[in-house]
Amino acid sequence: MSTLHIYNTYSRNMEEFRPLHPSRVGMYVCGPTVYGPPHLGHVRGPVVFDVLRRYLEFSGFAVRHVRNITDVGHLVGDADEGEDKLAKQARLEQIEPMEIAQAYTLSYNEMIRQMNVLPPGIEPRASGHIIEQIEMIQAVMDAGLAYEVNGSVYFDVFAYAKNYDYGKLSGRVLDDLIAGAGNESRELEGQDEKQNPNDFALWKRANPEHIMQWSSPWGKGFPGWHIECSAMARKYLGDVFDIHGGGMDLLFPHHESEIAQSTACTGHNPARYWIHHNMITINGQKMAKSLNNGITVDQLFAGNHPLLEQAYSPMTLRFFILQAHYRSTLDFSNEALSAAEKGLQRLWNAVKVARNLVASESGEYDVQALAKECRVSMDDDLNAPQVIARLFEAARVANLVNDGKMKLTATQITELNALFETWLVQILGIAPEESSDHRALDGVMQMLLDMRVQAKQDKNYALSDSIRDRLTALGFTIKDGKDGSSWSL
RNA sequence: GGUCGGAUGUCCGAGUGGCUAGGAGCUGGUCUGCAAAACCAUUUACAGCGGUUCGAAUCCGCUUCCGACCUCCA
Structure with a gap:
């Protein structure tokens, strides 16, 4: 070890x-x-x-x-x-x-x-x-x-x-x-x-x-x-x-x-x-009052600064920071932050997918080896960016298994879930963000989505599209999958 | 001026002698009533010049550019 x-x-x-x-x-x-x-x-x-x-x-x-x-x-x-x-x-x-x-x-x-x-x-x-x-x-x-x-x-x-x-x-x-x-x-x-x-x-x-x-x-x-x-x-x-x-x-x-x-x-x-x-830069420049590029954390979370095109969540910020090695300078920009936001979303999707994988008799991927590689990366001067790269590899595996393009045993599926839990949540501290009223909102949303499914079954596409479009206008994203619809804000 | 560090593809960002980093974007595909999302696949690199080596993004030298510290700072 x-x-x-x-x-x-x-x-x-x-x-x-x-x-x-x-x-x-x-x-x-x-x-x-x-x-x-x-x-x-x-x-x-x-x-x-x-x-x-x-x-x-x-x-x-x-x-x-x-x-x-x-x-x-x-x-x-x-x-x-x-x-x-x-x-x-x-x-x-x-x-x-x-x-x-x-x-x-x-x-x-x-x-x-x-x-x-x-x-x-x-x-x-x-x-x-x-x-x-x-x-x-x-x-x-x-x-x-x-x-x-x-x-x-x-x-x-x-x-x-x-x-x-x-x-x-x-x-x-x-x-x-x-x-x-x-x-x-x-x-x-x-x-x-x-x-x-x-x-x-x-x-x-x-x-x-x-x-x-x-x-x-x-x-x-x-x-x-x-x-x-x-x-x-x-x-x-x-x-x-x-x-x-x-x-x-x-x-x-x-x-x-x-x-x-x-x-x-x-x-x-x-x-x-x-x-x-190391220090941070903003759009390649040192953060300084004279450059008027000093962004407070609240401004970042609210998207409330001339240099920001949108708000970025605390976990996006944390993930963004950990994508660079701690001894390198880290440059803040809209493009980089939004890339981090999307990458993190992809990771979280995979974490959810991994929880519901179906086991096979035989396995085609060495999950334990991947976990070991995470450890090697971390032992090498806290190379969090490399750990994150390996988590994306784990995400790819989870998705492939989910699509029936790769097989994992029940044990390997457990290991895959443990890998996310250990490295993403426990060590990197990237915890899923859920608001306190999430549960109630989830219920309401599920109701709307059920109604939309019914409308689709009735071929009432005008209604189903209307439900989707109005939710989209409110900032929700509706995803239609094989096993029903899901949503996110 | 002194000391130290850096320059990687469209963007961010790992990587210290031979092995696909990764993410985002682009493009193609799967799925789909449509769309979006999701997923799969794929593409573009090592600042310039010279040297060492069988082999260099990686080692050495020079050049250009950038940054940090030398003052409170994260």
Whole structure:
């Protein structure tokens, strides 16, 4: 049997996955900063790491999945010097920062739920772990790798680099960073306080206009950009744990700094496997405010955006994301999304067909071999696109058997159904979408279709066509098969 | 400017030395009162140039183009 191999950004190599403790896996994934509605860029990470978590659990591991909510915010650069994103948004909306965080945490979690992403076991908030962050900062200072200036605390990158490899994760060379070519135009707040431009803040002194601030040994202030993840991961997963995940954009400085902070405290790189997913583009372009192509998830679900020709369902979005490998960029376009929607529909049709297949004495297809291939694909750095290709192969088999063009034994039919259940539903998390009032609607529709059958038997085609046409006008699709009609919306 | 990654057919997107990826679209067929849907089948590739090799989408070099990070970011 094959075993999971995964690309570790830290070593830049494919590695066999072996957890620290047999049968248990600790996984930390960087969650959202909740200062705005969830957009397409927020959705890939949760889905990718949800599939990893599901696959690990399928493989028999107990997974402790921690995904943080950043409700303290990060500093805004440039014009909004030193101001917290959450604080800024709160001021704009004239409410408490926590109201901002709460509102967008709820909408994020609602989006996650619709995408069939399993909730993490622990969802810690940065604001609820100020004490842990202060303690960690103190530990870095005790190690002699941080210094205080005017109520702010900075990490001493130079001192750290004497004993440790700063820049290994992101492939950065400290000397190059020092040269800092092309960055002269940037005027970052607090730069003059730093002993070195590459030092980063662990704690920032709060000015009166900062509406989010806490007491600390260094006076009123708020935590730096990276310390929350280090502190919370350590609290819930220990000094060293298995997986730390996030988007590639977090490689530097966020994860590089996390490694530095944690190493300063514990002497260890906190995570054994660093896993990063690639970014998304929209019509081949980076999603950016200046390009006016930022699509929120709600807009996608409602089809309510100038770039969208129609609405796409949460499962279509999930399926679309998983059709590309997690380390490749993923391009959103109407054509690609609608192709995914139709492909998913084909898959679901086959799942239904597979449930009602008639068994033969002999079989002509090795279903077990196909299931094994799914496993091999997944073990090869989570190659979900290949798993999906094999599911389409399974769909083809189901349809062929249904058409009497291929034979399967009763056992093989069971295996085929299990293959869909395991790989499509359980591991990829693509669950059929059915609304709560589906059952009642189903009854009404069945009644109409029965009437239409009667009309057809009576050769009253005017009536039967009228029923169909009026249902079509309402958005229903009527399919006439050998064994009666079916419908979909 | 520095570092890293990418360029696959009409579109999306797997694939690291020889074996049909897959989906969507197009086309043909089956089914059908008609239509639609569904199903089956089929078609179009490896950015350019050079090199290594019996053999290259895959390895090497050069060229062109694109992107990411270097600053908050998913």
